[in-house]
Amino acid sequence: MTGSAHSQLAPLWAGRLGSTVLSARQLSARGGTVLCRVEGERTLLSGTCVRYLEGIVHLAG
Numbered sequence: 001m002t003g004s005a006h007s008q009l010a011p012l013w014a015g016r017l018g019s020t021v022l023s024a025r026q027l028s029a030r031g032g033t034v035l036c037r038v039e040g041e042r043t044l045l046s047g048t049c050v051r052y053l054e055g056i057v058h059l060a061g
Contacts, residue, residue, distance in 0.1 A: 002026065003034075007043045010036035 034047040
């Protein structure tokens with residue numbers, strides 16, 4: 001799933017459809033379904049996932 005895209009699209013479609021809870025499907029090779037819930041300025045995403053990348057971020061300071 002592309003969570004960053006869904007977090008931006010969910011508020012747009014929630015406003016257009018008049019609903020704060022949406023279900024979305026990603027039509028790609030891996031595919032997937034995500035539940036989007038818009039709560040004010042926050043968008044909550046839920047669904048199943050498979051980890052494909054793991055890393056460590058080092059912050060200077």
